[in-house]
Amino acid sequence: MTTVIDGKQVAASVIDAVKTATAALEKNTGVKTGLAVVIVGDDPASHTYVGAKGRMAKECGFNSIQHTLPAETTQAELAKLVATLNEDASIHGILVQLPLPKHLNAEAIIQSIRPDKDVDGLHVVNAGKLATGDLATGLISCTPAGAMLVVRRVHGEDLSGLNAVVIGRSNLFGKPMAQLLLHANATVTTAHSRTKDLATVARNADILVAAVGRPEMVKADWVKPGATVIDVGINRIAAPERGEGKSRLVGDVAFAEAGEVAAVITPVPGGVGPMTIAMLMANTSIAAHRAAGQTPPKF
Amino acid sequence: MTTVIDGKQVAASVIDAVKTATAALEKNTGVKTGLAVVIVGDDPASHTYVGAKGRMAKECGFNSIQHTLPAETTQAELAKLVATLNEDASIHGILVQLPLPKHLNAEAIIQSIRPDKDVDGLHVVNAGKLATGDLATGLISCTPAGAMLVVRRVHGEDLSGLNAVVIGRSNLFGKPMAQLLLHANATVTTAHSRTKDLATVARNADILVAAVGRPEMVKADWVKPGATVIDVGINRIAAPERGEGKSRLVGDVAFAEAGEVAAVITPVPGGVGPMTIAMLMANTSIAAHRAAGQTPPKF
The missing domain is CATH 3.40.50.10860 (Leucine Dehydrogenase, chain A, domain 1)
Structure with a gap:
């Protein structure tokens, strides 16, 4: 039985927490x-x-x-x-x-x-803080922060003993995602277009994260049975079955077939996507708490 | 036939290049x-x-x-x-x-x-630049820079298709080393004390880098035949065979047995160790060239 993550629901829970924290901050x-x-x-x-x-x-x-x-x-x-x-x-x-x-x-x-107002997490100081594991004072780029929150909802805070593979090494996602997984004690492999035999590397993952921008690249035989698959790709492809000139969104993972093998999988759309804006709100709330000398909420 | 890297010789070649660049900078x-x-x-x-x-x-x-x-x-x-x-x-x-x-x-x-004078490469801005692949304006921490120079002397600039495994995830070495290997197109795994079955992970490495501070932890059966093994550990252990109270330095790799399997290996002492001070000189020369508006030498 495969669990399909409802990203909208997870994002809504983050927004709820932000609302509560925001009201409490103003009240206090x-x-x-x-x-x-x-x-x-x-x-x-x-x-x-x-x-x-x-x-x-x-x-x-x-x-x-x-x-x-x-x-x-x-x-x-x-x-x-x-x-x-x-x-x-x-x-x-x-x-x-x-x-x-x-x-x-x-x-x-x-x-x-x-840097303390950089809620997109793009400043070099925030990149440096994440790279050196200083999550207590830095701000983390929203999409990796959102993907990591999904991972934590599935596996908890401590990923000790788990192999994580991130396919993709962009500054916006792949690199910070690998750093977050490492910080949570996973054994982390970063793979990319220059990797030899991507399928074999991917098949070693207990947590497989795909962020390369290639439609449905990750097939069923790339997935370790029982793995958690996080799909960060958003690709628009032609969908003639919907009518002439129509298109649809797919991820970097061939959802239907990979879902047969994975234990947990995020869909596209509706998986990691809705998390990005939620984490922007979370970052803003964290920044406001810090500026006010209050302990920020944990997401 | 195993190649044992002479770190003193590699370091001396770096120092020679620094001398030449320093004299040219002053002259020009x-x-x-x-x-x-x-x-x-x-x-x-x-x-x-x-x-x-x-x-x-x-x-x-x-x-x-x-x-x-x-x-x-x-x-x-x-x-x-x-x-x-x-x-x-x-x-x-x-x-x-x-x-x-x-x-x-x-x-x-x-x-x-x-940050532009931080020749130890410890400032958060330099960590952020390395993490985001900006090697053109940042300064890299000396020990990983030295270990990476040894890797480049063996494998060249492009590590495409090679699997690199870094054992250890310190801010001073493991994390920046993994970033340097990734920047050079290796597929990079960071393993550590929470990794399940370290030996199996290590045996997948074409380039195996050990930096954990555990004397002779990496055994022959952790090494893929033909791999390059970079030993960053420096551990002092008792050496009663040298007399009462005597000690000696060993790395994180069981040098004699691992050297039977590896194609290239760095010894301890005399491997990566001498590179650190050489890279400090290299960083200083780079910083001086940048300050003077000159193209810095490549090491």
């Missing part, structure tokens, strides 16, 4: 949690994401502020806004929606956010 | 490479290490400055010295010898060193 200290989201230009997808984040922030009880800048905003203007938000004590989290228009240097902007 | 830009070593208190071992570093720095043609502070130095006094060295344009590398006396907060001192 008078501090209202503040999240500033900055968006530059007119990219429709970015506006959709930012809108969803703003709505979720309000649902959590945050003071949610959106700064919408025109596409022709200069580097200096954007840097000045970030500097202002860095100094603003009512703002605990700053998120600059990516991608930025091409004439802007996104990396310089990200690195100018104060 | 007038910049004399400067290394400041700070030592607090009277620990004899620390004084021995610092003396060796100073002699090596002079041999490299550096301006080598040692600051020797009394054991009762306060945190504020030490912080003030570091701040002065941070501002001093003639100093390109700052090394605070550890351990510091117990009344001092070493971590705060290390994190107060400017």
